[in-house]
Amino acid sequence: MDFPLNRANLPYPDPLHAIVVHFVIAMVIISFLFEVIGLISKRQSLLNAGWWNLVVAAIAIFFAILFGQFEIGLTQPSQAAQPVIDRHLAVGWLLLLLLPNLALWQGIERSRDRTRISKGVLAFKAIVVLLVCYQFLLGTTMYWVYGLHVEPVSTAGRAGLLSTTVNPVLTGEVRQ
Incomplete structure (x- = not known):
């Protein structure tokens, strides 16, 4: 099934991966912060908020991966971008x-005692x-560097104007 692609090589106006993944990033970080502050201040409401943010992040990451895999398949990245793409995917x-395993572990612990976190x-x-910060x-x-799903870069890729060689400066292969 072929989808008509826009100028950013997407079948819809904006990258959905970016939209979903920002929820995951925010929820993981907020979950950790809420729980640390909740433990220090002994506020159960913050521990609960941290837990629910983790649960939603554990579900939302499935959609982030789904859209990410779909959207990366629509790009025409330069060879220089490939190592970063590979690390991002891994x-x-x-x-x-x-x-999800962290949410499961914490959920089991919460079922025993909601007032503490191991x-x-x-x-x-x-x-x-x-890891989330590194992934970000x-x-x-x-x-920002390789322009994946950025209109001018996508247009250049379709026109065959992107370099197929790896820039040695970007890959750290420059020897002095």
């Missing part, structure tokens, strides 16, 4: 494994937050 799939869950969540950096690089 970290995304890793987060798809980690977030150090293990909090440490695991801190690692997930760092990779996604931002794909958009």
